[in-house]
Amino acid sequence: MPTGKIIRSISGFYDILSDEQVYRTRARGNFRKNKIKPIVGDNVEFDENPGQLGYLTKVLARKNSLIRPPIANVDQAIVVTSVVEPEFSAILLDKILLNLEQNSIKPIIYLSKEDIANQKLERVVDIIKEYEKVYPVIYGSDEDLVQFEQIFKDQVTVFTGQTGAGKSTLLNKINPDLDLETAQISTTLNRGKHTTRQVSLFTFSGGLIADTPGFSAIDLRDIKLDELQFLYPEFVKYQDECKYRSCTHINEPNCAVKQALEEGNISIIRYNDYLTIRKELEKIKPNYNKKER
Ligand SMILES: Nc1nc2c(ncn2[C@@H]2O[C@H](COP(=O)(O)OP(=O)(O)OP(=O)(O)O)[C@@H](O)[C@H]2O)c(=O)[nH]1
Ligand SMILES: [Mg+2]
Ligand SMILES: [Zn+2]
Incomplete structure (x- = not known):
């Protein structure tokens, strides 16, 4: 079965790029059952069906996926x-x-x-x-x-x-x-x-x-409060030197991130925004309905 990547999806058709060629396909029924909706960027298997419309038969595992836009x-x-x-x-x-x-x-x-x-x-x-x-x-x-x-x-x-x-x-x-x-x-x-x-x-x-379509506001609902500090590469660089493993770099003693901040190695703008974003997340969490990933 040839493999390729979905580069376009137009009203039920999926255009698949494979070996520098584009094949127009339709998804085969069982996707809906499995609740997998093929999206642009998906690596897929397909049935070329020469001379006719091809069939998209399998969506391969995703490394990541964005929702807006899909x-x-x-x-x-x-x-x-x-x-x-x-x-x-x-x-x-x-x-x-x-x-x-x-x-x-x-x-x-x-x-x-x-x-x-x-x-x-x-x-x-x-x-x-x-x-x-x-x-x-x-x-x-x-x-x-x-x-x-x-x-x-x-x-x-x-x-x-x-x-x-x-x-x-x-x-x-x-x-x-x-x-x-x-x-x-x-x-x-x-x-x-x-x-x-x-x-x-x-x-x-x-x-x-x-x-991609732009946005005027950003939704942070997918980010968990306790993972926030790990999404700052410049914090991650120092975190191993913090006294506490679970250091959030706010009030904990012997915090290497705050030390780096004082020494000017971490931006005060980024740090202050981190505190602001934490507060925002605290407000919208906990969300018990959200399914764990
Ligand atoms: N002066 C100037 N105008 C720019 C520049 N880049 C974009 N524009 C103008 O800004 C306006 C919006 O640009 P777009 O490229 O449509 O913006 P976009 O980010 O694609 O917007 P969305 O598709 O709505 O998310 C247009 O009028 C552009 O001509 C720039 O570097 N300098
Ligand atoms: Mg645009
Ligand atoms: Zn710390």
Whole structure:
């Protein structure tokens, strides 16, 4: 049985990329029974059925899957983050990063709209420099997009971020063939309108890339309070030196994370947002209805 990857799903049809060819298929009945809905990014087995519509017969185990938008087996995410329009928000960026960390997706921050940022640019770049100690950052002003392209090789990469931040615009810039729809955002409300709705994977620079619909708020319901501190790579780096194994890096004595914070090795912005996010999670938890994973 040939295997491939779903790159598009359109009204009940699944387009499967296999050996540089695309096969249009339909799922065979037993998926519904097993409650597995094939999604873009799924690695699947299929029956080619030459000359006719093929059959998707099996969804292989997923490494991860996102719900909004539904996409599986994502390796990395370009987090498109605008300086203005919409306004930069460190805590929103933190929440995006947390969701990626939780799904073991490698984040790469891309800063957009530096060209219209004016006096706000300096302040935001100062903050982004803090993030750069933890995550790779690409500045939109970088002319060297060639270097940028190399990161896509053999990876499934999604472009994510706030609505209106410039995901589709960036994708069109790096690959004009995509010709994705972009839209003027409403500056009066400083809130973007959702332009991108569908998720499809495109082959690009030796890998697969997907544009995704943006969001204006982030849902942290999937993150458990007691795993939060492990989703900060810069905390994880120090946690073994904390006196207590279960240290949350708040009030515990001999906390290596707080020590690193005092020494300037951990960003105060990230740390304070961590405290804020903890409080938010405490409010929405415990959720007894939520099924354990
Ligand atoms: N000046 C400037 N405008 C940009 C930049 N990037 C995007 N824009 C504009 O911002 C608006 C929104 O861009 P999109 O690419 O549609 O944003 P998006 O992130 O795909 O938005 P959604 O699909 O709604 O999530 C468009 O009018 C773009 O032309 C940039 O770097 N500089
Ligand atoms: Mg878009
Ligand atoms: Zn600690």
